Amino acid sequence: xxxxxxxxxxxxxxxxxxxxxxxxxxxxxxxxxxxxxxxxxxxxxxxxxxxxxxxxxxxxxxxxxxxxxxxxxxxxxxxxxxxxxxxxxxxxxxxxxxxxxxxxxxxxxxxxxxxxxxxxxxxxxxxxxxxxxxxxxxxxxxxxxxxxxxxxxxxxxxxxxxxxxxxxxxxxxxxxxxxxxxxxxxxxxxxxxxxxxxxxxxxxxxxxxxxxxxxxxxxxxxxxxxxxxxxxxxxxxxxxxxxxxxxxxxxxxxxxxxxxxxxxxxxxxxxxxxxxxxxxxxxxxxxxxxxxxxxxxxxxxxxxxxxxxxxxxxxxxxxxxxxxxxxxxxxxxxxxxxxxxxxxxxxxxxxxxxxxxxxxxxxxxxxxxxxxxxxxxxxxxxxxxxxxxxxxxxxxxxxxxxxxxxxxxxxxxxxxxxxxxxxxxxxxxxxxxxxxxxxxxxxxxxxxxxxxxxxxxxxx
Amino acid sequence: xxxxxxxxxxxxxxxxxxxxxxxxxxxxxxxxxxxxxxxxxxxxxxxxxxxxxxxxxxxxxxxxxxxxxxxxxxxxxxxxxxxxxxxxxxxxxxxxxxxxxxxxxxxxxxxxxxxxxxxxxxxxxxxxxxxxxxxxxxxxxxxxxxxxxxxxxxxxxxxxxxxxxxxxxxxxxxxxxxxxxxxxxxxxxxxxxxxxxxxxxxxxxxxxxxxxxxxxxxxxxxxxxxxxxxxxxxxxxxxxxxxxxxxxxxxxxxxxxxxxxxxxxxxxxxxxxxxxxxxxxxxxxxxxxxxxxxxxxxxxxxxxxxxxxxxxxxxxxxxxxxxxxxxxxxxxxxxxxxxxxxxxxxxxxxxxxxxxxxxxxxxxxxxxxxxxxxxxxxxxxxxxxxxxxxxxxxxxxxxxxxxxxxxxxxxxxxxxxxxxxxxxxxxxxxxxxxxxxxxxxxxxxxxxxxxxxxxxxxxx
Numbered sequence: 047x048x049x050x051x052x053x054x055x056x057x058x059x060x061x062x063x064x065x066x067x068x069x070x071x072x073x074x075x076x077x078x079x080x081x082x083x084x085x086x087x088x089x090x091x092x093x094x095x096x097x098x099x100x101x102x103x104x105x106x107x108x109x110x111x112x113x114x115x116x117x118x119x120x121x122x123x124x125x126x127x128x129x130x131x132x133x134x135x136x137x138x139x140x141x142x143x144x145x146x147x148x149x150x151x152x153x154x155x156x157x158x159x160x161x162x163x164x165x166x167x168x169x170x171x172x173x174x175x176x177x178x179x180x181x182x183x184x185x186x187x188x189x190x191x192x193x194x195x196x197x198x199x200x201x202x203x204x205x206x207x208x209x210x211x212x213x214x215x216x217x218x219x220x221x222x223x224x225x226x227x228x229x230x231x232x233x234x235x236x237x238x239x240x241x242x243x244x245x246x247x248x249x250x251x252x253x254x255x256x257x258x259x260x261x262x263x264x265x266x267x268x269x270x271x272x273x274x275x276x277x278x279x280x281x282x283x284x285x286x287x288x289x290x291x292x293x294x295x296x297x298x299x300x301x302x303x304x305x306x307x308x309x310x311x312x313x314x315x316x317x318x319x320x321x322x323x324x325x326x327x328x329x330x331x332x333x334x335x336x337x338x339x340x341x342x343x344x345x346x347x348x349x350x351x352x353x354x355x356x357x358x359x360x361x362x363x364x365x366x367x368x369x370x371x372x373x374x375x376x377x378x379x380x381x382x383x384x385x386x387x388x389x390x391x392x393x394x395x396x397x398x399x400x401x402x403x404x405x406x407x408x409x410x411x412x413x414x415x416x417x418x419x420x421x422x423x424x425x426x427x428x429x430x431x432x433x434x435x436x437x438x439x440x441x442x443x444x445x446x447x448x449x450x451x452x453x454x455x456x457x458x459x460x461x462x463x464x465x466x467x468x469x470x471x472x473x474x475x476x477x478x479x480x481x482x483x484x485x486x487x488x489x490x491x492x493x494x495x496x497x498x499x500x501x502x503x504x505x506x
Numbered sequence: 507x508x509x510x511x512x513x514x515x516x517x518x519x520x521x522x523x524x525x526x527x528x529x530x531x532x533x534x535x536x537x538x539x540x541x542x543x544x545x546x547x548x549x550x551x552x553x554x555x556x557x558x559x560x561x562x563x564x565x566x567x568x569x570x571x572x573x574x575x576x577x578x579x580x581x582x583x584x585x586x587x588x589x590x591x592x593x594x595x596x597x598x599x600x601x602x603x604x605x606x607x608x609x610x611x612x613x614x615x616x617x618x619x620x621x622x623x624x625x626x627x628x629x630x631x632x633x634x635x636x637x638x639x640x641x642x643x644x645x646x647x648x649x650x651x652x653x654x655x656x657x658x659x660x661x662x663x664x665x666x667x668x669x670x671x672x673x674x675x676x677x678x679x680x681x682x683x684x685x686x687x688x689x690x691x692x693x694x695x696x697x698x699x700x701x702x703x704x705x706x707x708x709x710x711x712x713x714x715x716x717x718x719x720x721x722x723x724x725x726x727x728x729x730x731x732x733x734x735x736x737x738x739x740x741x742x743x744x745x746x747x748x749x750x751x752x753x754x755x756x757x758x759x760x761x762x763x764x765x766x767x768x769x770x771x772x773x774x775x776x777x778x779x780x781x782x783x784x785x786x787x788x789x790x791x792x793x794x795x796x797x798x799x800x801x802x803x804x805x806x807x808x809x810x811x812x813x814x815x816x817x818x819x820x821x822x823x824x825x826x827x828x829x830x831x832x833x834x835x836x837x838x839x840x841x842x843x844x845x846x847x848x849x850x851x852x853x854x855x856x857x858x859x860x861x862x863x864x865x866x867x868x869x870x871x872x873x874x875x876x877x878x879x880x881x882x883x884x885x886x887x888x889x890x891x892x893x894x895x896x897x898x899x900x901x902x903x904x905x906x907x908x909x910x911x912x913x914x915x916x917x918x919x920x921x922x923x924x925x926x927x928x929x930x931x932x933x934x935x936x937x938x939x940x941x942x943x944x945x946x947x948x949x950x951x952x953x954x955x956x957x958x959x960x961x962x963x964x965x966x
Binding site: 055056059060061062063064067068070071082083084085086087088089090091092093094096097109110111112113114115116117118135136137148151152155156157159161162167169171181191195196198199202317320321401402403404407413416417420421424427430431432433434435437438451452454 | 515516519520521522523524527528530531542543544545546547548549550551552553554556557569570571572573574575576577578595596597608611612615616617619621622627629631641651655656658659662777780781861862863864867873876877880881884887890891892893894895897898911912914
């Protein structure tokens with residue numbers, strides 16, 4: 047059943063076959079279901095934003111697609127040329143810039159803290175390469191406060207994320223957490239001043255290794271050999287429980303900021319562990335994003351698929367948006383959904399139990415009796431069983447092949463008017479008489495299921 | 507609860523508040539659920555197509571948005587300028603052009619007849635005006651055959667559409683059907699040669715009235731007064747049952763083509779009536795699209811909202827796409843979903859029973875006891891009850907107000923460790939002790955419901 051994802055004819059614009067789309071839809075459904083269970087509201091924002099908004103915060107490295115109306119009047123030429131970034135429209139490249147604009151624009155109509163999720167396509171005009179798309183789904187989850195936002199929301203958002211991921215057909219995953227206060231507090235208690243330089247150096251650990259990072263710490267962050275050693279030891283701390291705290295203190299971490307960071311991270315570990323056991327990890331090597339995020343940061347890795355990088359990242363930021371009345375702090379997480387689905391398909395981590403939603407194909411004896419087949423289908427659908435009627439009254443063998451090609455499990459042979467029909471499980475060949483008003487397929491056949499790859503030992 | 511839809515800051519790009527989005531999401535969910543019940547596969551295509559594809563079939567009147575990468579290299583300048591329509595990308599303006607391309611591109615991996623539905627945003631750079639958007643959802647449903655497609659599919663697609671619409675919170679709607687063979691056959695049996703001119707004239711009936719159309723028929727379609735009278739009488743035929751046939755014959759309709767058209771339309775009426783009683787209507791005034799569609803055509807009107815125009819249209823076409831091996835005929839229907847949702851919101855045809863998915867807000871006594879509240883929430887969510895925990899341990903009155911502002915119906919007060927808690931229906935003030943492992947809200951409170959406008963007497 048599982049196939050290599052079909053390459054779209056246009057590089058960087060992935061497109062799935064129906065059976066593949068079932069996997070993507072499943073991931074979207076799980077995200078939404080868990081988010082709603084936690085009381086998050088789904089919103090969508092328009093696909094376009096004024097170019098000046100998109101380039102705010104100096105995000106000019108993002109490859110924005112600019113829009114021009116093909117039949118723009120002469121008078122509009124200026125707007126469409128990109129000359130006036132306030133009137134030129136570009137496609138959004140993430141869901142954060144639109145959220146900030148949405149929150150400011152609708153602040154009087156929204157209740158804060160706003161719990162919102164958003165699953166939409168975004169566009170980036172980057173050179174396409176393995177796992178880098180020009181059009182892809184992003185799935186975001188944020189809690190936005192008005193002026194204030196309690197610290198415990200950081201753990202809460204991580205819990206929701208862990209729940210979403212735990213329901214997906216993925217190998218085991220780990221949510222790595224760190225907090226800015228702990229890292230900065232530690233560097234400070236060592237006597238290191240240039241925190242940004244230390245973070246920049248540590249961020250290179252996975253790429254260049256400890257020895258090279260040590261050189262960077264000495265050369266660029268102004269560290270003594272002793273300080274560099276402590277930083278590297280600090281960055282090697284990874285614990286499932288709160289024992290990271292003792293090790294930080296042993297390495298010389300002390301003071302209010304360090305203790306505050308320890309308390310924050312401990313609370314996150316405890317709360318995520320209570321909700322989704324076995325996935326959260328204190329990982330003090332996480333440096334990326336600590337310049338942007340102001341509290342806890344998260345990255346998530348899938349066992350055996352570390353090359354994907356973090357599949358879900360986020361954290362606490364003190365200002366999503368601000369106007370002359372309010373500041374909007376937030377905690378958010380984002381999944382690069384298309385990237386994840388693409389890997390799920392290409393590595394056969396998951397596939398659909400059949401290629402179509404249909405559970406039953408009702409056969410048609412001849413075109414005159416099609417209304418009988420229609421009536422059977424109607425009765426089954428009335429009880430929520432996805433049913434098709436065979437498009438042509440060919441030989442039954444051919445109608446069975448129609449079902450077989452789509453992995454539809456059951457073919458129904460209607461009886462004559464007033465008579466009971468028969469239903470055949472075309473996988474086993476078993477056939478039995480059945481009444482469309484009461485017949486029930488086994489639970490595992492009722493709806494399409496998304497099965498883990500490699501044969502589908504157990505359903506998700 | 508119901509509000510005028512919030513105008514987006516950018517004209518033509520609608521954007522909903524969370525409670526409004528619940529209505530839109532409901533419409534999308536119903537479309538998908540019914541389509542899947544009938545065995546249709548959901549697909550998505552990329553948002554962009556090469557400009558030459560978009561302009562195929564001379565669709566240059568469509569206001570296409572062309573894309574340009576902001577940081578396009580010099581060497582790409584030609585591609586992005588629109589000079590080379592094969593390399594320039596534009597946003598799709600409907601879901602039909604992409605479907606045709608998808609079918610050709612993936613024909614070896616698709617099973618035909620292909621039953622597909624597709625719900626995606628499309629873009630048109632038109633001057634925005636009442637009910638005309640530049641970005642909007644379209645929801646399409648098509649059955650595509652390879653080389654052949656049985657005629658009865660025309661009725662089948664209409665049945666699915668009628669089922670979708672009958673599950674939406676709309677006032678009564680009517681699916682108007684006509685068939686090309688009947689109209690053309692009738693004109694032919696009258697001796698009228700220029701069928702296109704007759705159709706063009708009759709299409710103007712709603713706008714200019716019978717007298718003016720009569721003049722057009724005489725002046726432009728070459729009709730005699732007698733022929734014009736017959737055409738106008740023909741176009742006035744609207745019947746719920748097959749009695750349209752007798753009236754067509756009385757007006758002089760005869761011959762193979764007329765009888766074939768009668769048989770087709772009768773079959774559609776019977777089949778739709780059997781599946782969704784009381785919505786289908788033979789309406790021989792329908793002329794629009796008869797130049798493009800080759801079999802039955804459908805338009806759908808909502809009682810009291812005729813000004814919206816047809817909310818769901820479509821029909822049979824003999825060639826969606828073609829290459830040197832195959833032709834792909836189809837039957838399809840399309841709902842202008844955003845336009846419909848916009849009206850549902852502005853006319854208060856529907857609103858959500860609460861503004862958030864949350865059914866229960868668990869109160870927090872103090873920050874120390876937050877884990878107790880978390881545990882209650884976890885137990886409720888484990889049974890599928892959408893639950894939030896209060897963000898701050900303020901006075902209970904304030905926590906109740908948090909729920910009230912969002913129309914969350916229940917507030918849960920957790921007991922001390924090991925003690926049972928209490929749940930309060932904040933609408934009635936009723937409060938009772940309850941165990942999160944077993945408590946069930948009334949079915950109508952479990953999930954957000956979309957209620958008909960004007961007070962919500964009955965749920966959908």
